[in-house]
């Protein structure tokens with residue numbers, strides 16, 4: 001019995017890839033495809049959809065500035081992968097489901113906790129981090 005559990009644990013651990021490889025270029029492509037219509041090219045919140053939205057898209061280049069110096073990784077990941085309940089309750093932001101749903105990649109959040117998410121999400125986050133104003 002114990003052996004089975006150990007084997008299963010090992011199998012589960014090896015399925016989780018550490019998030020060393022965040023591909024900013026892939027993240028940019030995902031951003032342009034799924035986010036730019038609202039958040040605008042470059043993330044400042046001025047996409048073509050802005051005009052028809054009563055709640056204006058957030059300026060994603062100011063995420064770090066607005067927290068006073070750290071990138072709110074956990075909050076951003078939850079928004080994108082739909083875990084944030086706000087997404088289901090009144091945010092104009094679409095729920096993407098499938099594409100961002102995987103939990104095969106681990107990333108360390110700003111509090112040092114490990115969060116499981118998907119490769120497209122961590123690539124996207126790497127791109128968003130690259131957009132942050134100083």
Ligand code: HEC
Nearest residue numbers: 034035038053055056057058075076079080091092093094
């Ligand atoms: C249909 C328009 C629309 C699309 C598409 C969209 N967003 Fe948003 N987003 C919004 C609006 C409007 C807000 C502000 C209201 C809110 O927070 O719900 C927002 C808020 C956010 C926030 C919250 C910022 C904060 O300070 O917590 C993040 C992060 C975000 N969007 C990232 C993204 C990413 C990444 C994508 C692409 C995967 C995306 N959005 C696609 C409209 C959109």
